[in-house]
Amino acid sequence: MFDDQILHDLKNPLAGITGSVGLFLEGLLGPLDEDQKKQLENIELSAKKLTLFLKELSVVGCAENGQLTVGKTAFRAAELVPELDWIKRLAAKEEKSIALGIDEKLSLSADRELTALVLQDLLHNAVRQTERGGRAGLTVTDKKKDGLLFELVSNGSSSFPSEQLAHVFEKDFRTKHQELKMMTSPGAGFYFCKLAVEAQGGQIGIESRPGLTRLFFRLPAG
């Protein structure tokens, strides 16, 4: 993967973009007309995507070098919802919606940042798979001794061939299967998700048929 220093170096120009664009969007530099706001939001969402990809690559690099630090704490799954806000806005721009089903009381024992990145990645992918006008979904349910089950569903017409399902979390799957590029998360995507979930003692899986792709992962309850 990439040298971690290169990834770090990319965060400085990104900080310049997110900080300065944020100044405009939060109204600190005066009122914006609708066109200006629309274009600035586009820059902001692009920076959010880039940030996600960079963080994923950084985690993959650390995991592959045996240097991934997992800081487990107990927190409520609902606390992660604000970190999905940018994906909701992205979905709305594409005339799609997201249904969230997360019980306020459910808590887990996990690395908060890693879990938030996995959720952002998989929800972003679920939105990409969803047809215009359709709805992607995220639910979290308590499976008692099996921990919390996070499920992400999309209703796109495409699906993974059944013989490929066992391989979608492999590192080079996206590169090897260009024909399925639109079905997999950009960047380190699914490979990152597998590393991040398993580093926390969880499991990840996928089911796919025309009209419904379901990605799921389990993490210990808090």
Place this chain on the structure above:
Amino acid sequence: MKILIADDEDIVRTSLDGILKKGGDYETDFAFDGEEAVKKIGSTFYDAVLLDLDMPKISGYDVLAKAREIHPDLPVIFLTGKADARKVAESIAKEHLSGFIEKPFTPEDVLDVVSKAIKVRRV
């Protein structure tokens, strides 16, 4: 209130300058490397310091240690793009690091961490 922004990247300094001035009505000052940051901390009163970790001449960690010798209660906030979690935790425990802002940041992130750090000093 006056904040020192110590970062060797102009784009980061410019962005933080705008956020602090427009979003929090703070006065700002700049240091372009760790050595200049230490000098300015020694010669000027600041309400808080935003400190990049990877700076020329003296690293953010070492600037923090020197700042503590000069002003034990000065709020110091790390700007991190590639934080070593163990070293940041050590800085919080040993050098009373006030907080950290992860790059890339939003104005909300910056203003929230800075106002909390300044409030703690005042209490």
